[in-house]
Amino acid sequence: MxxxxxxxxxxxxxxxxxxxxxxxxxxxxxxxxxxxFRVLQQATLRSGMNVLEIxxxxxxxxxxxxAYLVGETxxxxxxxxxxxxxFEEIISSAGMKPRIFPLxxxxxxLPFPFKTFDLAVLVHxxxxxxxxxxxxxxxxxxxxxxxxxxxxxSLPVAExxxxxxxxxxxxxxxxxxxxxxxxxxxxxxxxxEKLQELVxxxxxxxxxxxxxxxxxxxxxxxxxxxxVEKIKDEEKRAKLLGQWDRAxxxxxxxxxxPPVGWILVKER
Ligand SMILES: C[S@@+](CC[C@H](N)C(=O)[O-])C[C@H]1O[C@@H](n2cnc3c(N)ncnc32)[C@H](O)[C@@H]1O
Numbered sequence: 015m016x017x018x019x020x021x022x023x024x025x026x027x028x029x030x031x032x033x034x035x036x037x038x039x040x041x042x043x044x045x046x047x048x049x050x051f052r053v054l055q056q057a058t059l060r061s062g063m064n065v066l067e068i069x070x071x072x073x074x075x076x077x078x079x080x081a082y083l084v085g086e087t088x089x090x091x092x093x094x095x096x097x098x099x100x101f102e103e104i105i106s107s108a109g110m111k112p113r114i115f116p117l118x119x120x121x122x123x124l125p126f127p128f129k130t131f132d133l134a135v136l137v138h139x140x141x142x143x144x145x146x147x148x149x150x151x152x153x154x155x156x157x158x159x160x161x162x163x164x165x166x167x168s169l170p171v172a173e174x175x176x177x178x179x180x181x182x183x184x185x186x187x188x189x190x191x192x193x194x195x196x197x198x199x200x201x202x203x204x205x206x207e208k209l210q211e212l213v214x215x216x217x218x219x220x221x222x223x224x225x226x227x228x229x230x231x232x233x234x235x236x237x238x239x240x241x242v243e244k245i246k247d248e249e250k251r252a253k254l255l256g257q258w259d260r261a262x263x264x265x266x267x268x269x270x271x272p273p274v275g276w277i278l279v280k281e282r
Contacts, residue, residue: 017061022048022082027048030104042234043075045232051079054076054079057166058164059080060084062085063088065090065133066160067080067091068135068152069121070094071097072097073101074092074105081108092114092115093116098116122155126158128159131161132161133160133162134160136165141202141204150215153165164276167275168271169225170203178264179269179270180265181272183262183269186254190245193246218279220278221278221279222277228270236265242258
């Protein structure tokens with residue numbers, strides 16, 4: 015099967031060099047891309063589609079499987095407001111660069127005058143949108159420029175100890191970022207009901223939604239202890255270091271992706 019998982023691993027993931035970022039394993043990026051590949055199976059992608067991706071991030075984790083799934087005649091316009099550090103190197107080594115058009119901008123205002131895309135996607139990105147106001151604004155922009163939109167995000171739910179270990183370390187990130195930079199990032203995961211509420215406030219109508227288990231290890235809750243040590247507020251630093259130490263002990267025994275919630279939406 016051309017678009018199957020085994021072919022994706024062989025033709026794409028195997029071309030991307032391993033990474034040297036301990037304590038993360040060398041294949042963390044491949045495992046994360048595989049998770050995005052599985053998430054995108056719910057997005058009803060077809061060959062030749064013209065897709066907009068919001069919040070592609072520095073590692074093109076969703077962008078590469080998206081570009082693979084739309085095939086040689088499809089294209090992906092990948093938007094991010096700031097993080098591009100490894101993007102070009104990764105899409106080039108994966109052989110997907112000719113299908114991907116990067117755009118550096120804030121998705122609160124998209125520079126397309128009418129419905130230009132078959133689909134707009136936001137995968138594991140709503141957590142970075144800082145406020146509910148921005149989330150609603152971005153979703154309404156996605157609805158304005160695409161026939162349908164697909165949003166997927168991890169859920170605040172743990173079905174086993176490994177998922178619990180992920181959530182415990184991940185849930186420290188919001189407070190650590192706020193203490194370090196005065197601004198929250200990696201907000202706690204929303205419930206599926208919350209995602210639906212945001213979409214409705216943005217003028218969308220849910221066509222289909224669901225949850226699924228990626229069944230893959232997950233390393234991206236990790237944040238180095240040295241970051242936490244830099245927090246200036248003494249009381250906050252001591253509290254967060256204690257929480258980090260306890261969460262890291264569990265995380266290093268193995269963490270897994272929590273269930274993912276997804277929704278497919280049209281403009282009302
Ligand atoms: C968690 S990261 C990467 C998610 C990526 N899609 C994945 O699969 O892992 C989310 C990204 O959204 C970007 N972002 C947040 N708010 C944004 C906005 N208003 N406009 C454009 N990009 C935004 C951030 O810069 C960040 O790179």
